[in-house]
Amino acid sequence: MKTLINRIRNTEFLTFNEVLRLKVVLVTAFLLLFVGLTIPISALLSFNFQFSINIIVPIFFIILLLITIITVILNFNRVAMHFSIYTMIGLTVFHVGGANHLYGFILFFVSLTIIIFYQDIITYIIYGGAVTFYGSIYAYQSGGELMGVLSSSEQVSVLTYQIMLIGFYVIFLIQFILSDHIYEKLNNEWVRMNKILEKYQDFSLQHLNEYTEKKKATPIYKNTKFQQTISELAVFLNEFFEENGEDIAELVEFYFFLHTQEIDQVVENEEASNEAKIYAEQLRKYLLNKRSELTSMLYDFSTLFIDQKVQFNSTRYLYSIDDLFTTKTNKMLALAILYKFLRTEVTQFDKWGNIGKILNHDEITELFVSKEFREFISFEQVNFYLDNQELFEKYL
Amino acid sequence: MAQFTKKYQYSQLEKYKEHLELQHLKLKTIIVNMMMFLISFVVLYFLIRLDVQSNSMIPIMLLFYTLIIINITFYSYDGDQYNNLRIAMYINTMGVYIATIVLILQFQTPSIFTSLFIAYAVTAIYQDYKAMLLSSGLLFFAGLILLSGYSEIFTLVGNASPQEGFIIAFLVIFVLLLTLSSFILIKRKTFFYNQLAQIKESEVRNMKLLMKIEKIKTNKELNSEKYYSSLLKFTEILSEKLEIENIFSDKIMILKDSRKMSFSELLGKYNTYSKEEILEILELELETHEKMEMIGIKASKSINVNVDRKEMFSEAQFKSFKHEGDHRYIKIISFVVFYTMLKIEKPYLKSLTEEEIKDILFNSEYYYRIDRDIINIYLDNNQVFDTIVKDIMKGE
16 A cells, blocks of 8 residues: 555656556556445335346356456556546446436546546547546436526526536546647657767767777776676576576677677567567666667766756856847857857768867858747848858858 | 665756756746736625625735735845745635635634635645645645634524534545545655656767767778867958857867876966856867767767657657557567566666666666556566576676
8 A cells, every 4th residue: 555655646757557457556546346236225215126137247247357357467557547447437327227316427527536646538538428428318318307406497407417517528638738748849840859868978979988998998898897796796686586597697798799780780680589589679778888878877876976066047058149149249259169169169970970179150040040049049040141141161 | 675766767867857846936936926916806805795894804814915026026036046935835725824814713614614615726726745745634624724723614594403524535635536536646746856857967968879879880080180270270360251250169178188287287378268258168178078079979860850749748748668558468569578588688777786777676767667566576586587587698
């Protein structure tokens, strides 16, 4: 229970699949309780139900719940989600046929709540739409039974029920669309930034490789003591899962061997075993001689120790000359410095993969007029540059 | 041992998250108010249809429009818009429930009782912890008070007893599930804000790391003198071409002097410039300020960065040592390589002590990037890990 609460509290650190799994577990727990409490009671209270129904219905719900639980265990979380929704819709259909109509009608809201809980727009549109449609029809057909003793008109009563249910569905649909729009925008920006970050890290790694080469030092992945340490640690850790340590020790050797190979060639090699290809593909992410997830995480980790005491200011994440400077002369000077930087500093990989290329005037012009560059300079500055580009080329 | 996942979070994040939150809060405020405007028309339609007298109609309509006017006022007020809109959000949350309760007490029918769910749906659009708790509390207590104090509202034409017990149970389920759903959704929202804010800060730090590594390799600083000499010549020719007085030379001289003079000396020498003007000019400086160099680095790496739709919300985008589908051996090897790399001296990061590593891995997001079983084994046996590394890597 403590672990479950802890996982709910820290959902932002879980992957999408882990969050979905957590949601299915919670809904299944609720459904188990709901089925356990309501179905036997309904079966006893509803004398109009036939004996066969009293047997078939509980078995039907038990099967649905069992499928949900098995699919969760097998980690087919999306399938489990669908089955949990079918269970809830099934319960709603079963209960609206019961004795109290208001209690039945409120179940439509509970069903929608379960579907909303999963926060999946397509699922919500399809299942939520079906539940709302059925609920509206139910309100129309059972208008007389759903009417309160203090209601003045059956028509107004039915219309109110329908508007409330449809309104609830539509408002949450708007919320879904809004959330999706916001998160898509944020995620798009995040993925783009992630790629730019990887470029910085590509350069950091290449600088380090060139530095190691220049110092004639041995790269860490070729260091035998380092290799032995990894092997010992991996075997030790693996002992908590299985006694045999030979397989993992062999895989550690394979891991270091991959540093001397082109992974694509290993993966495409017809003579290599399937197991080796799978391991090579999975280990690709953690190589030390290439910009990999592992090297990126190492650089990210080391940034924890940079600018620790620096306060945030409003221009910290601004890179647009227009936003950073107020006067035209400052903006012009900034544009000239930017040109000079790109024209004289080594900022690109050369054709051999070393950091050794400087952008030429034409390449900079191409950059300046590109759409991506509006993040740095405005149209006005581009026009100024184009009008005076011969001076930029000659004097900067 | 208590875990503090924010202990190693970049200190600059909160301010930027507030900036992101404000952008979306503005949009949500507009949407909620548009909904309230629409709902007020639906209410008016029912009031007219039910021949409600004007003196009963006016207060409820006034309530809706007062809320909208309050929101417009808070929205238009410029100073501290973030907190103003939050106040407007709480007022709206309470206002919507007050309007709903007034309607329920006025009509006293079971159908209008479901408008409480609409009130919840409208306020859920804000996706804010405090608004969510306020809304859940108001929904629950309003429902409970109405069910216990005004049970005749729930008496249906064909039913002798209203079965409040069932409705209370459903209300509890409804509130619990929606609160949990909102909680997880808000956590996801926080996650996205956090990710974006973190990557913005990470970009700044990664650029600084790249600059640091480049300096280690080349053993050279950026030659600012070369820049200022070119700028002087360039601006001189440019001024001639534009037939204007050279308004740039003073500013370039400020940049040159800033390397050898203190800020107060600069203010004294260039007394025609204000403190703010000099501060802005200094943003162009290349040796003591890093802004222009960072613009140059970012500009040189931001080309050809395209985001594929498949990459969005893809878990592969999140770097970790626990990718789904990876064999346990891979998760073990990747973690021990990462751990050992932290223990050894690198040009860009000193070797960390066992205490530092354990503390960071436990109290940061890295805890969630490592397989749960593996990180727990490490935390329980970190001294053994430390001994293995020290024993083998001795002298390295």
